[in-house]
Amino acid sequence: MKTQRAADIVVGCGIAVFGVFILLASISITGGAAHRLPPRTFPMIVGVLLLLCGSGLALKSWSIRGADFAIDWPDREGVRTISVTLASLACYIALMSPLGLPLATFFYLVFSIWYLKRSKWLTAIVISLITALISHYLFIRLLGLSFPAGLLFE
Amino acid sequence: MGFSFDYLFQGFAIALTWQNLLWALVGCFIGTLVGVLPGIGPVSGIAILLPLTTVLPATSAIIMMAAIYYGAMYGGSTTAIVVNIPGEASSVPTAMDGYEMAKQGKAGPALAISAIGSFVAGTISVIALTFFAPILADFAVVFGPPEYFALMFMGLSLVISLSGRALLKGVISMSLGLTAALIGQDPLTGAARLTFGTSTLNAGVDFISVIVGLFAISEVMINVEQRITAINTMKIDNWMPTWADIKQCTGTMIRATGVGFFLGLLPGCAPSVTTFVAYDLEKRVSKHPERFGHGAIEGVCAPESANNATSTAGFIPLFSFGLPTAPSMAVLLGGLMMYGLQPGPMLFQTNPQFVWAVIASMYIGNVMLLVLNLPLVGMWAKICRIPFYILGPIIVFCAMIGTYSIRFQGFDVWVMLLFGVIGYFMRKLGFPVAPMVLASVLAQMLETALGQSLLISQGSPLIFFTRPISAIFMVLALLSIGRGIWSQVKAKAPEVVKDDAEY
Structure with missing residues (x-):
């Protein structure tokens, strides 16, 4: 994770896994009625967003070649x-x-x-x-x- | 209910009681201190102190919080000018010319013009706030849940799109903020969500813990890493600017106020953005742009004026629509909700005395800040010398006190620590923090508005596009998202965020 590209790939994958975790946790949420927003809808949307954006970040960073820079990690x-x-x-x-x-x-x-x-x-x-x-x-x-x-x- | 001088005078009557004057003065003092001290910004300053104000009446507490916010805008210039360390991101352009002026022995005039510019911009903006906010509130009275959902959706999408090429990181940041806010009970049905069967998580994650962690703790970690120890400051002999300086800056103040004010109405356009725009504009209109960066007094005046205009303008969408445009405003929104006040158009009808007292206090606060900042400029410059090995642990202590006193649960402080670490890595890895903060504050309102809208439409999401006002907001939001996706597709380098919305 010394460069931005490598960090983005690793973090993107981590976020995607976290998204799957939220998605799975949302499935077990129960309750709600007709025409009402079920309580699991929002967590599921968030889980999907995390999964998509995490994967997107990892894939996009993986596909980029060339310009890259080092992250200012502490010594x-x-x-x-x-x-x-x-x-x-x-x-x-x-x-x-x-x-x-x-x-x-x-x-x-x-x-x-x-x-x-x-x-x-x-x-x-x-x-x-x-x-x-x-x-x-x-x-x-x-x-x-x-x-x-x-x-x-x- | 439009603007009425009666209401404004009533507001002044409340704001001028000795208790409210005292809290405004305390707020101005703490705000200036927060602005002066590197390592603590207005967001963390307000977030840390907010829980402690529960011993005060709502009006006094919000008067003090608002004073801390605009006071921090005044104070941020001191370290930028005297020691070339901007107290907040919004003071970065001030440092470019301010420090050069200080090196030329003109630190006093630079500090004074920044205080005068802040006063002029702050006062003009409060006058505009006085007239605009009730008009917009009248307009917003017709808003129903679909309009509110669309407005908040647009606000979030604008903040994310300002992440520039780091759009995906902006969305991830927002989603993480939403995740934190979703832990606990569903606001509509009371069902437990993401609690994993633990009773501690059932009460939810308080957004103050999230914000204090993201801003105060991560800032301390960054400073500890950089081993900031002591700051040397230069002596300030003569703090009065000449008439020529003031004449030279008159146009600058007006232009920067306009830029700061109008951009400040938009979500995401925090002072850290508008100060750069105002500085750039001033450089473009100047007959001698080559002076900028080498001690041009307009280069100090423009960002400082824009800074204060933006911070005041942010109160218009907050009071009129209940929409925070920046993290500081989001914390203030949380403060209003903590006192059982629902920001938005009805605030002017249900609590006119409160809202007009806060607006009136801003006129008074601006005068207080001018008095605090002009003659006491030397004292503030000396405060810059507090070394970080003392300041850092004291900031952590204040953060602990502020976070623990929300609900008196050790859990909240652990959450603060966790988000401090998250905030540190977000900064290192180029994730914007602002979307996370706004999402954590807006999540419940956003979800409630969505639920109510779908109830009205019997489950049809088309309701957001069939009502004219919500349709406009949704289209603007989609355009903003489309623009972000376009710049993302064009990007040929790793994702980086140029500048976060606010510290």
């Missing part, structure tokens, strides 16, 4: 940074319920800021602490939103 360091960023966000989401919003926010921000700028660990702690306290007092206490308060604040 190894970029891939690692993005992966760690996404993993830390996933941990943040997963930890929010057991730890609560303020504590999960604190840990997430400390780690993320430190990871993106290793030399600034003190900045990371100060900003994270302020944001965590704001998240508790503004969103949970003042606005009364139903965020999990967590171990420290319950």
Whole structure:
């Protein structure tokens, strides 16, 4: 998937398979009455569109020869940074319920800021602490939103 | 119900209450901030904050959201001029001449003319909105489900056709947006669809999660990949433009306002498109086109004026037809629906106080933004210096808060993360994001209108071609699709999208 043409072929095939999946899933949807739009119609239309356009994209890209260009994928360091960023966000989401919003926010921000700028660990702690306290007092206490308060604040 | 000064004055009376003035000011401030900060655009800014406004009355909340939107249009020029990083795609042409002016020591006048141009264009466009929107709403009162279906179909087809040679990718993007929106219960029968027997999916996928993921999270991923760390900015000493500068830009402001406003009425013609058109027009009419790209002040004024004219013009189809023309408008439409307000012609009849208060607030907001942007220009330029290692995690935190507070379900945040990854790959692989956003917001209305139309016609799809207004929309939609297919057939290179509709 280094070039646009190769990527279009692979993604087109993937989209077509996804279209078939949606189409099959739509068949099992039941309900509807005479002269009414059955609930499975729209998902089926979408499945057909995905199948046709995915196949079309793959076939068209496969048939094109000549002009092509490289996709601007990140280098190894970029891939690692993005992966760690996404993993830390996933941990943040997963930890929010057991730890609560303020504590999960604190840990997430400390780690993320430190990871993106290793030399600034003190900045990371100060900003994270302020944001965590704001998240508790503004969103949970003042606005009364139903965020999990967590171990420290319950 | 046409235009009436009584309604407008009533709107001003509501908009001028201290609470609404405060929320308009907060919206203008946040909007400018969103525009100034690279890595967060108006769509993600509004989408993140929308759920948090549920503590406010509907009028105050929409006044604030609208102010964030047009405020972001003002603020986007700052980073473009001072540090050559456009805050949004619509500020790219501003950077071409703005940064050159800054390098010549004229950053102040460039920032000031962009604020003045934005103010003039914004105000002229609000006046046009005041008179046009009720007239169009009167026209749209006769719309039934077939007309609405045809109108939304045309809107989607126009947005897709603007994908240029990447038509297939535009349709795929739209279909993926529809797929996300179809998960959950059927709006007409209540039947479960694409839920695979799970109760979590039964409640459906909220479009705010989709939008925040597509815009905010994917933007953070792109910035993290590019390792944007710190931004150095130059000192701004004198921010007042000369009379000669203003005189030179008077015609530019009027022309760019016209271009931005009229193109802004069309679905898909977001500021990122109209600013380039206005810049190009100005270069063509200039006696010295060679100055463009080397610090021509008209090159800053034209895109910034068009930018604001377009953003205001987008409210006309939104209020009159309930049709969003761009992702930001789609999020605002979602905001209106969240408050139980049905945008469209009946909005002027059922909620005149709301709609006129929002329109009146735009006059006030434009003045606030001029005040915020002219004397405080140095402060905004300093804000550009917030490094991304702080800004990125804070954006993610805001996105988390905004998404979680829609329904207080962790599931929505996982959806946000998933669509963040999807958005990242869509950008890398040249898929336009705008059709997906519009489809995810319009899906339910589109399906309901289709269902009701077929009920009226006893199952015959010919109803869309036998009623004159819907027939016109359908023909325009088919022409737009035909044009897209034609350019697709002619293409002899891999599919690429030139420019997405809006960030």
